[in-house]
Each structure stands twice: as structure tokens, then as C-alpha cells.
Amino acid sequence: AKNGVLVLPAPVPATQPQPETTEGPGWGVLIRRVALRDGRIGFRDFAVGEPAQHIEGTLPTVDAGNLALLITESGVGPGKVALDAGLEDGALHVDVTIEHLPAGPAYESHLTLTNLPIANARVYIPRVGWSDLGGRLDLDLVHRFESQGVHTLRGTVGLRDIAVRVRDLDEPALAWKALGVEIASVDLVRQHADVGAVTLDGLRIVTRPAGPKPLPVLGGLLEAAEQRAPGDPPAVSATDAERPNSGAGRNAEHPDSGGATNAEPAKSDGGSQRPWTWTVAKVALNDAQVRAIGGDGPLDVGIEAGVTTLASAADTHTAVNVALVPASGGHLTVAGDLTMQPLGFDGTLRADGVILAPLTQPIATAQTRLLKGGVLTTALDIAAGASPKAPHDGARIAGTIDVADFDVSSDDPKPFALRWKDLALELREATAPGVLAAGGDARPGPVGVALARFTLTHPEIVATRTETGIALPPALGGAPAPMPTASDSAPATPAAKASRATSRQPVAPTAPHAEATSPMPVPSPAVKTAGTTPPPLDVEVRVDTVAIQRMRVAFSDEAVRPFYRSTLDPIDLGATDLRWPGPFARNVKLTAKGLNGATCTVTGNxxxxxxxxxxxxxxxxxxxxxxxxxxxxxxxxxxxxxxxxxxxxxxxxxxxxxxxxxxxxxxxxxxxxxxxxxxxxxxxxxxxxxxxxxxxxxxxxxxxxxxxxxxxxxxxxxxxxxxxxxxxxxxxxxxxxxxxxxxxxxxxxSLSPSPIAFDPGRDTVATGEDAKLDQLGHLLAAAPGVKLHLRGETSAEDRRWLQEQALRAKLEKESGVLGSVRHIAERGPRTAALAVLQARAEGKAAEIPEEHKAWFEAQVSAQNVADTALHDLAAARVQSARSKLTSREGIAEARLLVDETTAPDLAARPVVAVGVGSPPPRVPSGAAPEEPAAAQSSSEPPH
Known part of the structure; x- marks a missing residue:
């Protein structure tokens, strides 16, 4: 074959012109027996390129008998053809029976092909990029053809020991032990196929979820698609271009053909070709394994699957059972009833002990690396699409979901963690009407989620606050680690390089560990048509019982100095009839225990x-x-x-x-x-x-x-x-x-109360000043933490009083016989002054007669009063005030502090100055005591 055309030897042209011949009635030829032994056959195909594909085979036996080349009504018996051939190290056996029926010739062939190597077939599968193909083909097919009658095929097809290799992969990208197809019947006239069983054993397939070629076995096709410019038509081979229209040729050769016969596929009323119908009784996938590579490590997932009653007819119910067994632990099973037309499912999803973290290894993004642990167990009933249990064009899920030993954590840039011991959801039902509806105008209905119980056990939250807020890992939107400085010897991280590249120009995202490829085109803004964003789904949630048990929250605040650190452990939260939108909850109760026995309780609705x-x-x-x-x-x-x-x-x-x-x-x-x-x-x-x-x-x-x-x-x-x-x-x-x-x-x-006034020269409280002491007592009783400062003061008026009382004492001492005789000349002034001073000492008002004032003032001025006397007076006044407060109001002496009386205080006021919490301020010498603002009724309510 060359350029897709079979090359045969051409006959030598005639050297002389040949006379025209007239067509006769034709010969009838009958061959009773033909035999061929120990033959060989060779085939070279140049259509696949250089070098040509070369296939060698043997023909050990060819037998044929009763072959009528021109079929007539002669009644000759059926012809027989037997062929044995060797193709490489495979074997081919063909038995053909040719019959002569009233409608025309008919034949039935039985083809048996055993152990045929398929390695050479790789060159006939273009653009897949396979580096090697290995495997064996076995066929056992019976083909029957009758003119204007049946046209059927039945038998088995087997492909075994398949291994497909690609570049840059040490193991086969696709392999299986055995694929068997049991064809019950293929009716080419009725365009219907019945397949008894499809069984695939020992499937092995390699995937690379993070790219750049998610399915390496088809990587070549993806490369060809990327290299083809947008809008280019698919390549057409020379063979396809040169091949005549087969349908037109048949119509030209058999213009009388019609009806559902093997002459031409049946047409529908609209003129289009009638679609094929088919059934598959059973599909089985045994001992299969998918290996996902890339990222942080491979993941092997075992698969067992069984499907029964597949068919093209609408409303066909297909039983599906698929089991996935990750090598990391646990298993997951999907089983139920599936309809393809219309699409619907009614079944279960079961997961038992599926360990989550290893499932993300082949992807290995910054987000997935945060997942350190988690075990999934579920028991869900699922109804979707055409299932009568599902909402219209929607889905319904009910059952239980349990995620145990969950751990999302990071130490970059600060400790962050979300963990729990167990999360259990008792899902009464979750309904999503309209989510499976076709058409752009379809509007999904509100998503309803009804939980019988939400239980979260031993959750833990670890968070850190910095000057910029809660420190989240970069993968969750937090600030990345500081960029290296010019002095750092370490090279820039891939994330930093990507960040700089992004800042220069838009670049299409690539998966982690992806091979370098040509930049993908960035969609133009015109592609993003306004209004294409679907509206958000309305979600309604209702939970009968919520229980969060023994939660721990560890919080560090590094935005303050020194750092603040706190732990709440345990925290328990319970509620009933939780609803959203709302918020709505009944019987809310939160209890928390914190530092050194601190407790907090919140209750209500x-x-x-x-x-x-x-x-x-x-x-x-x-x-x-x-x-x-x-x-x-x-x-x-x-x-x-x-x-x-x-x-x-x-x-x-x-x-x-x-x-x-x-x-x-x-x-x-x-x-x-x-x-x-x-x-x-x-x-x-x-x-x-x-x-x-x-x-x-x-x-x-x-x-x-x-x-x-x-x-x-x-x-x-x-x-x-x-x-x-x-x-x-x-x-x-x-x-x-x-x-x-x-x-x-x-x-x-001002915080200074009015000072307590005393009688001049004495330690007795002046008239009316007891009320002030009562006020101070009430203050001290109302504010037990308050301490009063007391400081005794004196004035010139006190000095004058002491001088007068000193003169009185002198006059009394000199009032005897000798004194009277000695001061006979001053008898009048002395007698008058003594009477006045004695009256004043008793608190009575008395004045010196005018004619004796000069003598009296001179005598008073002559009396010497030492400062120590004034100090003693000031101390006596303080002691008097303290005594009254302690005895009458029961105030502890420790709350009545005595401040030192200084020299300026001796020429100040005849008072005891009072300070609240601090020493009272000093006033200039001789200043009059300050009067406080008029106090209103103490019963006035606070503002």
C-alpha cells in the first residue's frame, strides 16, 4: 500500500489493436476443489511513512470446494472455503460457506484469530505519541450475509497483555491483562447490537492530575490539539481525500435498493440515517488500578466495578456498582440504579475510613499541603435527575457524614490550625431542585439542607494576630513570607518568581510541577460578556440539634507588646432549631473556661x-x-x-x-x-x-x-x-x-473638701463645722477605698488668741495683794482686761473699754508665743478631727492620714485642711477658707 492505495501489478498493454467484442451470455464456472499448501504472504505499507511497515505471514493451508463463479438456478450445493494462516506468531483460521439462495448469494464465515501481536498496529494510531505498544488479539467471529436479507455478526473479541508506553514515563501509561467482549449479535440491517458481556481484568492506567498532561496515554493528542491553530480544519489524509463517496457509489450501483436491507442503511422520515440501538447485558471491571503521579508523591487507587443492563433505549434501568480502594486506606462504593435517557440516579454512596490527606499528594498545591489529616466515613442515599425520589431536574441527598481526626495547619508565617476529633452530620435531606436543568434560562430553586444533628467533638483553633490582622497562611490569602533581600544568598523561591512575573504581564496559570510549555493565550476582555455570571443560589438550612463539645481556642496577639496569649478550654456550645436565613436558634447555651478558672456562660434565644x-x-x-x-x-x-x-x-x-x-x-x-x-x-x-x-x-x-x-x-x-x-x-x-x-x-x-474651721487659738471645732465632719464620714463610708489627708493649720488670729490667753494668765497671777500694790497705777486697765479675757476664754463676747485699748494692745503685743505652740495647736486640731471621725463614724485611723504642718501653714488659716486621696492644696497666708459649691440633694439619680 502506498499513499493509502493498494498497489497491484498493472497488465501489459496490447501491442496490436483489439477487435471489438460483443458481450455474450457469460460463462458459468464451477470449481470443485482448490488447495494450497505451505504458502507465504508479505505486505509493505508506505502510507505510514518511512520506513514502510512490513508484515510477513504464512499460509500453511488453503482449501476450497464447490465454488460457483456465476450463480444460476443449477441447484449446486453450498461452497466451502477453509483458510489457515500464520501472522507473525499468531494463527488465523477461516471457514466460509457460500450458499445460493433465491434472492442471491449468501455466505457465512467463521473467523478465528489467536495470539496475534498488535505491536505493529501502533503506527496506524496517529498523533497519540506512544513509544511502544504491546499485546495480543484474539477473535472468534461468525459473519453471515444474505442478499436482500440478514447481515449479522456474532462472537467474541479479546485483547490481552496490553501495554502502552509513552515518553518520559518509566511504567506503561496504559495496561491490562485481558479485555473480553462477548457479542451476542450485531444486526447491520436493523442497526442493532446486543453485547452479552464486556470484561476488563487487571487494568492499569497512569494519570498526572496536576498536568501538564493529565492522561499521558493521550498526551500526543493534546499536543496536536495545542499545536493546531484555532479555526484550522482537522487534517484529512490523502486516502480520505481520494476515496469516492461510498454512499453515492452504493446508490449508483443499486438504484433499486430500498427498505431495511443490507443494501443501504435505513433512513428516517427526515432523510437522516437511523441511529443504532444497542444493549449490553454486563460490564465488569476487575482488579483495576489508577496511579496518580506528580506533586508530592504517587497515589494508587484500586477499582472494582460492575454494570448490568445497559441499553440505548430510553428509561432503561442500569444497575451500577463501583468500588474505589485508595492504597492510603479505606474504601468508597457507589451503587444504585442509573438511567441514561433521561439521566437519573437512585442509589447510595458509602465511604468507610477513607484517609483524606494522601489523596491530595499528586496535586500538591499550597492549599492541599495544609491538610495534614482526616478520615471520611459516609452513608448517603442519593437521588438525582429522573429519579422519582429527586426534585424536578435536581438532586436529593440523605444520610450521615463523618469526618474524624481532621487537621488543617501551618506554621507559615505564624501558627495556624483548624482541627477536630470528629464531625458528625445526620443529614435528614439536602435538596437542590433545578441544578441539573438544561438551558441557559434554567433557574435552580432554593437549596434546602435539613440536619437532624450537627456534632463537632474536640475542635481546636489556633490563630495569631499581627499588626496586619489575623495571620493566615499564604495559601488562604494571608501575606506571604518576607521577600529575600539582595544580601541573601538563597535564590528566589518559585512563588516569588511567579509573583514578579505576574506583576509584569498576565500569564495563564499552570499546575505545580508542570513542564515548560508555550504560553497559553489570555482571553480577551470581550469574551467575558456582561451578565453571564449566574446568580447565587438561595440556601436554606435547618438543624434540629447543634452540639460543639470541648472546643479549644488558642489565641496569640503579637500586635501588642508584650505579646498577649490566651487559651479557652473547654468551650461547649449547644442549640436547637437552628435556621438560616435568620439567624434563628432556640435554647442557645455556650459555656467556656479560660485563664485561671475564668468562666463565661451565654444563654438565650x-x-x-x-x-x-x-x-x-x-x-x-x-x-x-x-x-x-x-x-x-x-x-x-x-x-x-x-x-x-x-x-x-x-x-x-x-x-x-x-x-x-x-x-x-x-x-x-x-x-x-x-x-x-x-x-x-x-x-x-x-x-x-x-x-x-x-x-x-x-x-x-x-x-x-x-x-x-x-x-x-x-x-x-x-x-x-x-x-x-x-x-x-x-x-x-x-x-x-x-x-x-x-x-x-x-x-x-476640685476634689478638696472645705476645710474644717476651728475656734481661734483652740482645738475645738467652730460652730456649724460638725456637719462637715459628718459629710466626710459619709464619704468614707460610701467609698471604703478612699483615704483622707488631714493637715493642721494656724493663723495670725490663733497667735493673737494665744497672746491674749498668755496675758490673761499673767494678769491672774499678778492679781494678788502684792501684785495689786505693785501695779496700783494700772489697776483700772488690768481689772478691765482680765474681765474681758476671762469672758473670751469662756466663749463670751467682751470688748476692752476705749480708754484702756492702747494699754491692752501694748500688753498683748508684749506676749511671746513660740511657733512650737502653734505646731501643737495644729496637731491638736488634727487629732480632734480624727477622733471625731473614728469615734462617731467608725472610720479606721489608717484611712485618716496626717500630713506634716510646715512653717507656712502656721500663718495660714485656723482650720484642718482636708484632701481626698492626696494632700490638700496650700493657700496663701491669711487667705479665707474656700466655700464649696452648694451641694444638692444626694438623692439625685446619677447621670
């Missing part, structure tokens, strides 16, 4: 029309949160927190009642002291003392409420404003008792 939740947080240690306080200029050295909240949410409104209790809070001031003082009008230390009760608790009520406008405000802002308001109300409530503020919730202008 959630619904779009209105949600009510109760939150109880107890024994939360505050010191670990010091990194956050340090950022605001404070330090938290100790203490615990308790929070009780009642939360009500309604459409467009919210209302919460919160009670925050801080026990034994230890806060150190720093850069934030100035900010605090400007906001609250006092240092933090004083505010804390005013807030702390006798049990060491700071109790703050934090009501937060608002409408839709308020809901747009950030949660942190809402809480911060409420906390500031609660603090100001709490600290000003006791301050109002001493008149430091006129209104609760108003920032105090």
Missing part, C-alpha cells in the same frame, strides 16, 4: 424578630490584659472581672443592661494619667479609691441602648462611652456628699 441573651462572665483575671492597657498608658497588675449582661435585640434597636464588677483591681498610672484626669477631673488613683467598696469591688452599671442609627456606631465606641459615663457617675456620687460636685455625673472642678 436568637431570632430576626427579637433576640434575648444572658451573659455571665466570672473570675476573669485582668493582669494578662496588661499589654492592651499599656497601649493606653496604664498598667494592670492584678484583679479579676465579673460581667452580668442582659441583651435584647430587635429590628432596628438594641438594649443591654450590664453590671461590671472589678475585684481587687490594681492599676498603675503612666502616660495615660493626664488623659484620665482631663476626662474625669481627678487622678486615676483617686477615682479608683472612690469606686472601690468595702469588699474591694468596683461595681459599674453599663446600660447601652440605641436605634438603627446607633447600631451603625462601632461596638468599641458604644462600650467606651458607656464605661466612661458609668465611671463618672460612680466617682461623683460620693463626691456630692462633700459638695465637691453639685450634680452626679458632672466632672468635679
Amino acid at each position: 436568637v431570632a430576626p424578630a427579637g433576640s434575648r441573651l444572658v451573659v455571665a462572665l466570672a473570675d476573669l483575671p485582668l493582669a494578662p490584659f496588661n499589654p492592651y492597657a499599656a497601649a493606653s498608658g496604664y498598667g494592670v497588675a492584678g484583679g479579676t472581672a465579673r460581667l452580668d449582661s442582659q441583651i435584647s435585640l430587635a429590628p432596628g434597636a438594641y438594649e443591654t443592661a450590664n453590671k461590671l464588677v472589678l475585684h481587687d483591681l490594681q492599676v498603675t498610672s503612666g502616660e495615660g494619667e493626664t488623659v484620665f484626669a482631663s476626662q474625669f477631673g481627678m487622678p486615676l488613683s483617686i477615682a479608683l479609691s472612690l469606686l472601690t467598696d468595702v469588699e474591694g469591688n468596683i461595681v459599674l452599671d453599663l446600660p447601652i441602648a440605641g436605634d438603627a442609627k446607633g447600631m451603625r456606631t462601632g461596638l468599641g465606641t458604644l462600650i467606651g462611652n458607656a464605661l466612661a459615663r458609668a465611671i463618672l457617675n460612680a466617682v461623683t456620687s460620693p463626691l456630692k456628699l462633700i459638695g465637691a460636685v453639685a450634680k452626679i455625673g458632672e466632672k468635679p472642678a
Whole structure:
């Protein structure tokens, strides 16, 4: 054969012109017997290229008898032809019986082909890129042909020991032990085929899921398709181009042919060729194995499959059973009833102990490498398409899904993990109507998912926050690791190279470990027609019972200094009647245990029309949160927190009642002291003392409420404003008792109470000043953490009083007989002055007569009062005030601190100055005591 045409010797042309002959009636030739022994045959095919394909064979036996070359009604018996041939090391045997029927000749042939090598057939399969083909062909076929009658074929076809090799692959890309096809009947007249069984044993096929050639056995075809320019017509061989139209030729040769005969395929009413019909009784795939290579390692998957009752007829029900057994462990089975026309399935999907992580090895993307573990077990009933159990043009799934020992984790760039011990779903049903509908206008209905139970056991979440947010692995959209600097000796990573390439120009994505190929064309923007994106599916979910048991959350915050680390373990969450859209849930209960025994409980119901939740947080240690306080200029050295909240949410409104209790809070001031003082009008230390009760608790009520406008405000802002308001109300409530503020919730202008005035020169409280002591007692009782600073002061008025009392003592001493005689000349002024001074000592008003004033002033001025006397007076006044507070109000002396009286204080005021939490300020010498703002009723509610 050459150029697809069989080359035969041409007869030698005649040397003389031949006379014209007239056609006679023809000869009838009958050959009784023909025999050929020990023959040979050779065949060279130049159509496949150079060198030509050369096939040698032997013809050990050829027998024929009763061959009538011109069939007449002579009644000659059937002819017989027998042929034995050797093709390479295979054997061919043919028996042919030729009969003479009224409608014309008929023959029946029985062909047996055994052990025929098929290696040479590789050259007749173009563009597949096979480097080697091995295997054996066995045929046992019976072919019967009758003129204007039947035309059938039956028998068996076998291909065994097949091995197909390709370049760059050490093992066969495709191989099997035996393929057997049992042909019950092929009727070429009726165009119908019945196949009894198709059995494939020992299939081995290699795939490369990550590319560039997913199926190496067909890699050559893919290369040819890529090399063919878009729009080029498929190549046509010279043989096809030169071959005449076979159908036209038949019609020309048999113009009278018609009906369903072997002369011409039957036509339908529309003029098109009638389609073939077929049935396959049984298909079996035994001991098959698919090997997926590439990525991080190979994966072998064993396959066993059985199919019965396949047919081209509509509504044919086919039984399907497919079992997949990955070498990594477990197995998966699909079994059920399948209809091809219309497409439908009603069956089961079972998975038992399928280990998930090794299944991703041949793909090995950045995302799949995060999967470290997981075991899948399922028992699902599936109905889809034409199944009466499925929704219209949709699917329905019901059963159980269990994923155990799941682990997605990475340490790049920071620890990240999502793990669980077991996830169990009891799926009542999941329906997706319309998802299988044909046509672009088809609109799938809402996807409905109904779960009887969702159970998640021992989940674990590990996350880290940095300055840029939660640190996710790059594969999940997180920031990649820092790029190497110019000084780094290590070469750039493939990811970095890809990133730089992407920044220069668009490049079509390639699979990991792909061979270098020519760039794929990038689709033009015109291809992306507006409006082609399908609308998202509506999804409705309902779960009867949700249970998350013993969850662990480990969180690290590296956005603060020092780093904050916390662990919640365990966390339990339960709910019933969970629905989405919503959110909607009943009987919600969340319990969590954290640092050093801290607990949190959330209970309630959630619904779009209105949600009510109760939150109880107890024994939360505050010191670990010091990194956050340090950022605001404070330090938290100790203490615990308790929070009780009642939360009500309604459409467009919210209302919460919160009670925050801080026990034994230890806060150190720093850069934030100035900010605090400007906001609250006092240092933090004083505010804390005013807030702390006798049990060491700071109790703050934090009501937060608002409408839709308020809901747009950030949660942190809402809480911060409420906390500031609660603090100001709490600290000003006791301050109002001493008149430091006129209104609760108003920032105090000064924290110094009015000083306690004393009678000049004495340690007795002036008239009306006991009320001030009562106010201070009430303050100390209301704010057990507050300490008062007391400082005694004196004034010139005190010195004058002491001088007068010194003069009185002198006059009394000199009032005897001798004194009277000695000062007989001053008897009048002395007597008058002594009477006045004695009256004043008794607290009575008395004045020196005008005629004795000059003498009196001179005598008073002459009396010397030492500063020590003033110091003693100031100390006595402080002791008097302390005694009154301790005896009458029961205030501990430790809360009444005595500040030192300095020299300037001796010329100040006849008072005991009082400071709340810090020493009272000093006033210029001789200044009058400050009067506080008029205090309003202490019963006024806080603002």
C-alpha cells in the first residue's frame, strides 16, 4: 500500500489493436476443489511513512470446494472455503460457506484469530505519541450475509497483555491483562447490537492530575490539539481525500435498493440515517488500578466495578456498582440504579475510613499541603435527575457524614490550625431542585439542607494576630513570607518568581510541577460578556440539634507588646432549631473556661424578630490584659472581672443592661494619667479609691441602648462611652456628699473638701463645722477605698488668741495683794482686761473699754508665743478631727492620714485642711477658707 492505495501489478498493454467484442451470455464456472499448501504472504505499507511497515505471514493451508463463479438456478450445493494462516506468531483460521439462495448469494464465515501481536498496529494510531505498544488479539467471529436479507455478526473479541508506553514515563501509561467482549449479535440491517458481556481484568492506567498532561496515554493528542491553530480544519489524509463517496457509489450501483436491507442503511422520515440501538447485558471491571503521579508523591487507587443492563433505549434501568480502594486506606462504593435517557440516579454512596490527606499528594498545591489529616466515613442515599425520589431536574441527598481526626495547619508565617476529633452530620435531606436543568434560562430553586444533628467533638483553633490582622497562611490569602533581600544568598523561591512575573504581564496559570510549555493565550476582555455570571443560589438550612463539645481556642496577639496569649478550654456550645436565613436558634447555651478558672456562660434565644441573651462572665483575671492597657498608658497588675449582661435585640434597636464588677483591681498610672484626669477631673488613683467598696469591688452599671442609627456606631465606641459615663457617675456620687460636685455625673472642678474651721487659738471645732465632719464620714463610708489627708493649720488670729490667753494668765497671777500694790497705777486697765479675757476664754463676747485699748494692745503685743505652740495647736486640731471621725463614724485611723504642718501653714488659716486621696492644696497666708459649691440633694439619680 502506498499513499493509502493498494498497489497491484498493472497488465501489459496490447501491442496490436483489439477487435471489438460483443458481450455474450457469460460463462458459468464451477470449481470443485482448490488447495494450497505451505504458502507465504508479505505486505509493505508506505502510507505510514518511512520506513514502510512490513508484515510477513504464512499460509500453511488453503482449501476450497464447490465454488460457483456465476450463480444460476443449477441447484449446486453450498461452497466451502477453509483458510489457515500464520501472522507473525499468531494463527488465523477461516471457514466460509457460500450458499445460493433465491434472492442471491449468501455466505457465512467463521473467523478465528489467536495470539496475534498488535505491536505493529501502533503506527496506524496517529498523533497519540506512544513509544511502544504491546499485546495480543484474539477473535472468534461468525459473519453471515444474505442478499436482500440478514447481515449479522456474532462472537467474541479479546485483547490481552496490553501495554502502552509513552515518553518520559518509566511504567506503561496504559495496561491490562485481558479485555473480553462477548457479542451476542450485531444486526447491520436493523442497526442493532446486543453485547452479552464486556470484561476488563487487571487494568492499569497512569494519570498526572496536576498536568501538564493529565492522561499521558493521550498526551500526543493534546499536543496536536495545542499545536493546531484555532479555526484550522482537522487534517484529512490523502486516502480520505481520494476515496469516492461510498454512499453515492452504493446508490449508483443499486438504484433499486430500498427498505431495511443490507443494501443501504435505513433512513428516517427526515432523510437522516437511523441511529443504532444497542444493549449490553454486563460490564465488569476487575482488579483495576489508577496511579496518580506528580506533586508530592504517587497515589494508587484500586477499582472494582460492575454494570448490568445497559441499553440505548430510553428509561432503561442500569444497575451500577463501583468500588474505589485508595492504597492510603479505606474504601468508597457507589451503587444504585442509573438511567441514561433521561439521566437519573437512585442509589447510595458509602465511604468507610477513607484517609483524606494522601489523596491530595499528586496535586500538591499550597492549599492541599495544609491538610495534614482526616478520615471520611459516609452513608448517603442519593437521588438525582429522573429519579422519582429527586426534585424536578435536581438532586436529593440523605444520610450521615463523618469526618474524624481532621487537621488543617501551618506554621507559615505564624501558627495556624483548624482541627477536630470528629464531625458528625445526620443529614435528614439536602435538596437542590433545578441544578441539573438544561438551558441557559434554567433557574435552580432554593437549596434546602435539613440536619437532624450537627456534632463537632474536640475542635481546636489556633490563630495569631499581627499588626496586619489575623495571620493566615499564604495559601488562604494571608501575606506571604518576607521577600529575600539582595544580601541573601538563597535564590528566589518559585512563588516569588511567579509573583514578579505576574506583576509584569498576565500569564495563564499552570499546575505545580508542570513542564515548560508555550504560553497559553489570555482571553480577551470581550469574551467575558456582561451578565453571564449566574446568580447565587438561595440556601436554606435547618438543624434540629447543634452540639460543639470541648472546643479549644488558642489565641496569640503579637500586635501588642508584650505579646498577649490566651487559651479557652473547654468551650461547649449547644442549640436547637437552628435556621438560616435568620439567624434563628432556640435554647442557645455556650459555656467556656479560660485563664485561671475564668468562666463565661451565654444563654438565650436568637431570632430576626427579637433576640434575648444572658451573659455571665466570672473570675476573669485582668493582669494578662496588661499589654492592651499599656497601649493606653496604664498598667494592670492584678484583679479579676465579673460581667452580668442582659441583651435584647430587635429590628432596628438594641438594649443591654450590664453590671461590671472589678475585684481587687490594681492599676498603675503612666502616660495615660493626664488623659484620665482631663476626662474625669481627678487622678486615676483617686477615682479608683472612690469606686472601690468595702469588699474591694468596683461595681459599674453599663446600660447601652440605641436605634438603627446607633447600631451603625462601632461596638468599641458604644462600650467606651458607656464605661466612661458609668465611671463618672460612680466617682461623683460620693463626691456630692462633700459638695465637691453639685450634680452626679458632672466632672468635679476640685476634689478638696472645705476645710474644717476651728475656734481661734483652740482645738475645738467652730460652730456649724460638725456637719462637715459628718459629710466626710459619709464619704468614707460610701467609698471604703478612699483615704483622707488631714493637715493642721494656724493663723495670725490663733497667735493673737494665744497672746491674749498668755496675758490673761499673767494678769491672774499678778492679781494678788502684792501684785495689786505693785501695779496700783494700772489697776483700772488690768481689772478691765482680765474681765474681758476671762469672758473670751469662756466663749463670751467682751470688748476692752476705749480708754484702756492702747494699754491692752501694748500688753498683748508684749506676749511671746513660740511657733512650737502653734505646731501643737495644729496637731491638736488634727487629732480632734480624727477622733471625731473614728469615734462617731467608725472610720479606721489608717484611712485618716496626717500630713506634716510646715512653717507656712502656721500663718495660714485656723482650720484642718482636708484632701481626698492626696494632700490638700496650700493657700496663701491669711487667705479665707474656700466655700464649696452648694451641694444638692444626694438623692439625685446619677447621670
